[in-house]
Amino acid sequence: MTVDRDDHPSTLLADRTRRPALALPEAPATATSGLRGAAARVLFERVARRLPIVVDYGPSDTRTRGDLPTMTITEPDAFFRRIGSDGLIGLGESYMAGEWTADDLVGVLVPFAERIGTVVPPSLQRLRRLLLPTQPSDEENSVDNTRSNISRHYDLSNDLFALFLDETLTYSSAHFGSDEQAAVAEWVELADAQRAKIDRLLDHAQVGAGTRVLEIGTGWGELALRAAARGATVRSVTLSAEQRAHALRRAREADLSDRIRVDLLDYRAVDGEYDAVVSVEMIEAVGMEYWPVYFETVERLLAPGGRAAIQAITMPHDRMLSSARTYTWIHKYIFPGGQIPSGEAMRDAAASAGLQFDAVEEFGMHYARTLQLWRERFEGQWPLIADLGFDETFRRMWTFYLAYSEAGFAARYLDVVHLRFVKNKN
Structure with a gap:
């Protein structure tokens, strides 16, 4: 089905749609992001252990998967630095960057959504606005x-x-x-x-x-x-x-x-x-x-x-x-x-x-x-x-x-x- 595309010729369309790829930032690599990444890993793994999912770290990971949806983190350092620095923005950007994937993406995300109010401890939730980005004016x-x-x-x-x-x-x-x-x-x-x-x-x-x-x-x-x-x-x-x-x-x-x-x-x-x-x-x-x-x-x-x-x-x-x-x-x-x-x-x-x-x-x-x-x-x-x-x-x-x-x-x-x-x- 083809529909009208008024004033967006294909060259402009390509520029517009590729913008997210060009704008995707690299994983932060500062000393602060490293500390945040380490803290994010501790918190993430503590939470993930209680969820009906499997988290593995690539082909060499031998943990039993069973019938549970599997989240495979192929670049854990970048993954945790992004989450530690930018929270859920980092989670999404890490997926966009191919640093993690899932055999059942919805199946992996549902348990987190079901516990969205308790995944992050209340003490850290209160610091949300200090630690994470705010909406641009x-x-x-x-x-x-x-x-x-x-x-x-x-x-x-x-x-x-x-x-x-x-x-x-x-x-x-x-x-x-x-x-x-x-x-x-x-x-x-x-x-x-x-x-x-x-x-x-x-x-x-x-x-x-x-x-x-x-x-x-x-x-x-x-x-x-x-x-x-x-x-x-x-x-x-x-x-x-x-x-x-x-x-x-x-x-x-x-x-x-x-x-x-x-x-x-x-x-x-x-x-x-x-x-x-x-x-x-x-x-x-x-x-x-x-x-x-x-x-x-x-x-x-x-x-x-x-x-x-x-x-x-x-x-x-x-x-x-x-x-x-x-x-x-x-x-x-x-x-x-x-x-x-x-x-x-x-x-x-x-x-x-x-x-x-x-x-x-x-x-x-x-x-x-x-x-x-x-x-x-x-x-x-x-x-x-x-x-x-x-x-x-x-x-x-x-x-x-x-x-x-x-x-x-x-x-x-x-x-x-x-x-x-x-x-x-x-």
């Missing part, structure tokens, strides 16, 4: 920075996403009907599960004929198309030029251009009045300090009695608070400026803005399966992805991202929810 989600943050991920290449997503080009959790169905779902069922997820969200927002819909975060247009097919008029806003171009083309091809408008616009600058506001996994890119503004904007734009239906990735509230402003591997390489909220934080911000919380639906295990299908598809399509100009470091980076995310949902550390809010009629 130029990644804060101000009006000036947000478009750049979004572009770094979503404008990589429409062709890249088309090669590992299903035909709907929906880049968010599917809904397979039940956890049991999610567990056995196959690739061929993914597109139908994505459409079912969108329909559930539109039902939450009571979208039908004549409904004025605002979509915050366009994606590649599937939700706007399905809303318009119900007879709604849709205004969708995005900061991704690539996504906007593709969504507009799909609207034209479906003869729905008269019902769908897609603007390259920050959500804070939207005007008008809408019966329903829908948003799919966009709030994670808003930033914690801007959640009040986000919900105030939604409240301002909704007509009295209007509904907001939001799909969001969530984490436990205590973990959200303890990890706030921590600069992570995901921030550095995948989603700059992002912050996963808790359900409590969203409900509080919405209530402060004058929105009434009305309903919630949780389906985190469906995201674990969605990510597994994406990861398998990405790996199977790698030769075609490489032909787009993406290199081996990008491959390892993207594989780690998908597996790391899948492990978070499989461990139930992360969840995904549909939330509905209502604006008072008064």
Whole structure:
């Protein structure tokens, strides 16, 4: 499947996608990093001994593996120096550098995710902000920075996403009907599960004929198309030029251009009045300090009695608070400026803005399966992805991202929810 790639010729695409490889730092080699590395090794091996995994150090390691997933550390000095100096950023960069691998990457990561609050002793957690990097100011989600943050991920290449997503080009959790169905779902069922997820969200927002819909975060247009097919008029806003171009083309091809408008616009600058506001996994890119503004904007734009239906990735509230402003591997390489909220934080911000919380639906295990299908598809399509100009470091980076995310949902550390809010009629 080939999709339009507006202003990114192949030479520029190659430069953009190879940037992570060129920017990947060498393992630190200072005396301080050596001491930190030694301490990290003691802590890591103490933790790993209690987990249902095997850690070995290459072909000469003779320890019994059994049926447990195996993490093979081929360059332990570099591996522990990176972790000791940069924490989870170092873990991801070490994988990108090929300093460790796994026969079952998700299987290795899940036990760590299940114990994420206790892996690091409380005394060291309190020193997190002193020892580890903090978020750069130029990644804060101000009006000036947000478009750049979004572009770094979503404008990589429409062709890249088309090669590992299903035909709907929906880049968010599917809904397979039940956890049991999610567990056995196959690739061929993914597109139908994505459409079912969108329909559930539109039902939450009571979208039908004549409904004025605002979509915050366009994606590649599937939700706007399905809303318009119900007879709604849709205004969708995005900061991704690539996504906007593709969504507009799909609207034209479906003869729905008269019902769908897609603007390259920050959500804070939207005007008008809408019966329903829908948003799919966009709030994670808003930033914690801007959640009040986000919900105030939604409240301002909704007509009295209007509904907001939001799909969001969530984490436990205590973990959200303890990890706030921590600069992570995901921030550095995948989603700059992002912050996963808790359900409590969203409900509080919405209530402060004058929105009434009305309903919630949780389906985190469906995201674990969605990510597994994406990861398998990405790996199977790698030769075609490489032909787009993406290199081996990008491959390892993207594989780690998908597996790391899948492990978070499989461990139930992360969840995904549909939330509905209502604006008072008064």
